[in-house]
Amino acid sequence: MAGILIPFLIFTPWLTAILVWFISDKHEEGLHQFASAGAILSAILSLLLLSQIGDSTISFAKIGPLFGNLSFSTDALGIILACIANCIGSLTVIFSAEYMKHEKSLARYYSMVLLFIGAMSGLVLTANIFMIFFFWEITALCSYQLISFYNDDPNAVRGGLKALFITQFGGIGLMVAGLLIFGYTNSFEIGRFIQAAQGGEIPANVLGIIGFTLIIAATAKSAQFPFFTWLPDAMEAPTPVSALIHAATMVNAGVYLLCRFFPALEAIPGWKMTILILGLITILISSLMAIFATDLKRVLAYSTVSQLGYMFAAIGAGSVLACQFHLLSHAIFKALLFLCAGAIIHSCGTRDMYKMGGFFKKIPFISVTFIIGSLALAGIPILNGFWSKELILESIHSGTPIIIYILMLFSVILTALYTIRCVWLVFFGEPRSDLHVHDAPFLMALPLGILSLGTITSWLVFEPFSRSLSNSLPLYGIPKETLSELVSKIFWDPYTFLALGMVAIGILVWFLRNKLPLHNSITRKIESISLNSFGFEAINNGVVNGINAASEAIRNIQTGSLNWNIFGMLIGLICILIALMIGGL
Amino acid sequence: MPLVYFLVVAALIYSAHKATRVKGLLNAALWLAGTSCLTSILVYILGSPGLAVIELSVGAGLVTVLFVFAISIIGDEKITSDVFVPHWLAISISVVSFGMLAYFLIAQHMPSAQSVTTSPIFSDLFWEGRKIDIYLQGALFISGILGILLLIAPAVSKRIKEGKNK
Amino acid sequence: MNTLVIIAIVSLIAIGFYCLIITRNILKIIVALQVLVKGAMIAMILAGKLTDQMELAQSMAITIIVADTIVAVIGLAMSIQLREKTGTCDIHSISKLKR
Secondary structure (H helix, E strand, O other): OHHHHHHHHHHHHHHHHHHHHHHOOOOHHHHHHHHHHHHHHHHHHHHHHHHHOOOOEEEEEEOOOOOOEEEEEOOHHHHHHHHHHHHHHHHHHHHHHHHOOOOOOHHHHHHHHHHHHHHHHHHHHEOEHHHHHHHHHHHHHHHHHHHOOOOOOHHHHHHHHHHHHHHHHHHHHHHHHHHHHHHHHOOOEHHHHHHHHHOOOOOHHHHHHHHHHHHHHHHHHOOOOOOOOHHHHHHHOOHHHHHHHHHHOOOHHHHHHHHHOHHHHOOOOOHHHHHHHHHHHHHHHHHHHHHHOOEHHHHHHHHHHHHHHHHHHHHHOOOHHHHHHHHHHHHHHHHHHHHHHHHHHHHHOOOEHHHOOOOOOOOHHHHHHHHHHHHHHHOOOOOHHHHHHHHHHHHHHHHOOHHHHHHHHHHHHHHHHHHHHHHHHHHOOOOOOOOOOOOOOHHHHHHHHHHHHHHHHHHHHHHHHHHHHHHHOHHHOOOOOOHHHHHHHHHOOHHHHHHHHHHHHHHHHHHOOOOOOOOOHHHHHHHHHHHOHHHHHHHHHHHHHHHHHHHHHHHOOOOOOHHHHHHHHHHHHHHHHHHHHHOOO | OHHHHHHHHHHHHHHHHHHHHOOOHHHHHHHHHHHHHHHHHHHHHHOOHHHHHHHHHHHHHHHHHHHHHHHHHHOOOOOOOOOOOOHHHHHHHHHHHHHHHHHHHHHOOOOOOOOOOOOOOHHHHHHHHOHHHHHHHHHHHHHHHHHHHHHHHHHHHHHHHHHHHO | OHHHHHHHHHHHHHHHHHHHHHOOEHHHHHHHHHHHHHHHHHHHHHHHHHOOOHHHHHHHHHHHHHHHHHHHHHHHHHHHHHHHHHOOOEOOOOOOOOO
């Protein structure tokens, strides 16, 4: 059964993408309906696939000894992520029908989104490192295409290129790791690699290199320190794309990668600590930047970065369960927040929060859903963000030095602070300009309603979630917990109330902002540093500019002349022969 | 036997040289057919007669016919514009690189017989062991058929036009 | 004897490459590719003979012949179409790449 569902799950969106391309921009209504139908079909298929969770590996065509089998695994880690990608994907496609109405080149938009959904399913379901790399690159391509969707806007083109270059850098890390794994285990199968690593077949130093190159791949894809600046710039994309790719799915690919290889790599000395520290630095920096940003979508982007940092920290603390549970919660509430932001931006036409204000009375439905999402983001009970964040904090408290826990508590204050600031600036207070806004039409309201319902209730699936993860991934050491255990564990833990107290402090700081001595030189300095992304913006820009300049320079030797190319080949041959001769033979 | 080898190799190199350097495309095609014949002789005395037959029929037969056909449609053309890489440089780089390669192979790295335990039967190996090659060849055949169709399309369309004019 | 065959192989490939550097006529390019690939095919057979794996070498060589013939056919078809559309067989003059 799963053997039929998995190829269908990958090829349904891809076929729809091709057909959408053929429908072309002339039939706009047809495009919206057809793309939505394809996305909904794949969402249904992914929900069906949930019943097939097991620990088997399905192999399709044997491609030969060089590429391994075209194999897919049916464990919970992949299937749950595929389900998230397809369900949120279908909701954003439905949302797009209203948001992208009367836009140009809709066929390109829809086919890229659908291509992305299929590739994401493939990325998380395959059990072959070569195929992971293949799908990984397709998702990077779609992300680039969709960020630069408004390709007459230089900012959008630049943001797209930046995302492309930086995620490609991560792709190189993944490729190096894959080749090393192939070199030492003679197979691309992940299961075989985990076996070999646990059995000590791979030398420790090589295993270390594999582990740290995978960290590079994951940090670049998941926008972690020091590669995090591409995600805020990616906000030039249409908002449904931001919700799907840059909040709910693609940025999770890095987290997924680390979770997938976790049992093989956790024994490397310093590996988990590195991830933990990277996650922690990311959380602190991005939360500070979110506090000072003025653009609504950028605030959400920084909060995405910081929530991904929480997931990294959970992996670093050794709890794959907490990480995956937070991934599920975050995907739902962040997609909700982005879609709400999309609805607001669509109706008022600006992204600057200082021009908004007092929207609560004008657009009650969007306001309520947005507030639900942001309460989950801040970690208010009983929304899903609360449970997963407490789970992460608990695993960090029990598994790492106390100083890290204290810093995490500090970051909880920051999270609450930027969330309440964002909500307040947009929905409450006096209107700061006479923007005309209207509430969401039905096709926008439907995804928002479904997602906010999910935000309120998704933590109830904790029991089957942990059971399926624990049963289908025996090597990962995931505990089997029931819902009542979770509830009692979190409610009877004094540290939970400590964390809630931190949330309250964060909210209080916002309301007392005029009375507290905050307007001094220190806060102003922090503000100016934050607005400059702590200098990493400059570093990443330097990398992007350098790559651009180098490719412009190298293009001159690409004359397209056959004679010249053959000449170059012969020079290359001579170089190789000389190298072989020097190499001592 | 070495004398036979020597003669075949010398003739092969000479005719390959002629095929690439001779003036006139028709002559080049004929020299290419000669190269193909000599290649198949060499393959035959190296010990694989089956391959020699295929090479002779396909390389010397089919390709030459197609070449002559194509040249009869296109006609010869004199290209006078300057070349990118000067002749002396081209000759020297080819001689240097491949001289090095030949030296390398002859002096140091002649591959030697490994102990292959079982020598599989050709048909088994061809149809079972190298399945991906067969798929590749299937795809190639289809593209070859398309190529032939493209090749004869101008002649056919010309014929049709003439028929209409009558 | 093997030395002689290696000389033949290397010379064929070198002649092919030399012609590819010099020529700009698309038909000549196809001729050069044919010569080059014949060298590669003999190399495959020789390698099979030396390592005692003649069957494997033959199966590979058949693939080479097929691929080579198809390249010739497609190349000839393309050159005819090129001549019809642009009136020349010079690959340099039809290039539109920005320089």
